[in-house]
Amino acid sequence: MPELKSYTRAEVAKHNTEDDLWLIIDGAVYNVSTFAQLHPGGSQILVELGGKDVTEDFYGLHRQEVLVKYAPRIKIGVIEGEVSQVNIPAHGELSTVPYAEPSFWMGFKSPYFNDSHTHFRQSIRAIYDEIKPEAIQAEDQGTYPSKELYAKLGEAGVLATQIGPGPWLKGLKLPGGIEPEKFDYFHELIAHQETARLGTPGFCDGISSGYSIGLPPIFNFGSPALKAKVVPEVLLGKKRICLAITEPYAGSDVARIRATATRTADGKHFILNGVKKWITNGVFCDYFTVAATTEKGMTMFFVERDDNIETKQIKTSYSPSAGTSYITFENVKVPAENILGKEGQGFQVIMYNFNHERWYICGAVTGGTRAIIEDCFKWANQRKVFGKRLIDQPVIRNKLAAMVAQLEAVENWLENITYQMCNMSYAEQSVKLAGPIALLKYQTTRVAHNVSDDACQIFGGRGITKTGMGRAVEAFQRTYKFGAILGGSEEIMADLGIRQAMKQFPANARL
Ligand SMILES: Cc1cc2nc3c(=O)[nH]c(=O)nc-3n(C[C@H](O)[C@H](O)[C@H](O)COP(=O)(O)OP(=O)(O)OC[C@H]3O[C@@H](n4cnc5c(N)ncnc54)[C@H](O)[C@@H]3O)c2cc1C
Ligand code: HEM
Structure with a gap:
């Protein structure tokens, strides 16, 4: 300069x-x-x-x-003699715009958060602030996150923050210097929120979605040798992994997948055939966590890329940066020791991480929604129409009120559920949280739907323009639906929530 x-x-x-x-x-x-x-x-x-x-x-x-x-x-x-009136936030700086941060960072007391969470939020935001120009460019141009960026995020511990606390974090350096043993689900919640705050949905899924669903089956169900090899490679950003379950024939009804894995005569390998659709990050992944049916039923496999695997980009409403793919497995030879869990018990492996995946989608969606509300507040305060700021119009204040009230309600529920995750065993979570998490996900994406609609109206033409002031709002309203479909669609979530509740319905209750 x-x-x-x-x-x-x-x-x-x-x-x-x-x-x-x-x-x-x-x-x-x-x-x-x-x-x-x-x-x-x-x-x-x-x-x-x-x-x-x-x-x-x-x-x-x-x-x-x-x-x-x-x-x-x-x-x-x-x-000379003048000082700047406009704050240009330093990397990692938290916002003071109303409702731009969860209440703990807007001056409220919280039973859940402490200084380590604040430090963590600032540290991870600083990392994202630094890569933001690259994120915006990649989102816009549809380029994949580079290997160098993956390695950088891996080294900084950012990748490791998205898959929950556990032994896999041991020995890793995490943002803000937080000790792996002290990393909890509230830290992880912050990590998902901060990723989404970038406001570049395709790129964000490009850097975080594949491994955060593809790796858990490895560390939960892989053999010790597989875990020792794959987990560090992925968490340090040296290799990339994705989860390949959905097919053109089967989405919500996972049990109907048609991919097959046939054991070879010597019993040492399986031959994998089939197609998979919408697999996030698949285009640029080295590894695939794949569901296929063997003679014993649905089974999960760890598969390494080879020439018999073809990955093609699928164009979706968000940026190709996410690497969403159509995958063809044609006679792929997979060692039998790459089975995750037991042969025929793939469904349990898939289900094992579903609550976590749905919960983290809630974190990402609330983070993205909050960033949109911040943009709306700033815009309504600085945009002048008919000689007044937009915020001076009661109708605009009313829209902001609806946005804030809805988001604060789901965020409070999300914090409550996160607290349960920190304090319940896996078994207890499975029984008690599947229903509430499903309903929370349903409500979180409904709120995103409403916020997107109002935000677009507040921004006017800019809300539907890819560059300039409404960039983030345009991207949000084109992409909030991903959260409403991935990991279980709204309809399935609502239904699951009530079915789970009915399991506990007291037989002796009468109106
Ligand atoms: C961009 C993108 C990325 C994805 N990434 C991955 C990935 O990385 N890995 C992976 O395995 N999959 C991935 N998916 C697939 C995703 O999980 C599925 O799209 C999802 O499970 C829904 O399946 P479907 O799209 O086939 O919808 P369908 O199952 O065909 O359902 C269509 C609609 O009907 C509704 N519906 C279905 N059943 C019922 C019912 N019983 N009652 C009422 N309504 C119902 C659903 O809510 C949905 O809205 C991705 C999808 C997209 C679009
Ligand atoms: C340092 C000074 C400036 C820089 C670096 C700058 C840069 C830019 C850039 C990059 C854009 C593209 C749109 C975007 O990404 O937001 C843009 C658009 C624009 N700029 Fe500037 N600009 C400057 C000053 C001004 C000033 C003083 C005006 C006066 C009114 C102005 C008027 C516009 C207009 C009208 C557009 C198009 C906006 C639209 O499409 O809605 N710019 N500018």
């Missing part, structure tokens, strides 16, 4: 021609003489404002990230 000098407003005012063009934004001076020709909003508009303070115009039309991106090239000084 060029050396920053101090100028008076009168000095800046002299630089007002096409060849010599300066602007003032929030007490800082920008030389846009060269940039003006490249300005996506046109050069003329900048020439007309040459030498002036354009703070209000700028923030009415651009996200702050525009200034952060271009400042190193065009910021040349500050206005």
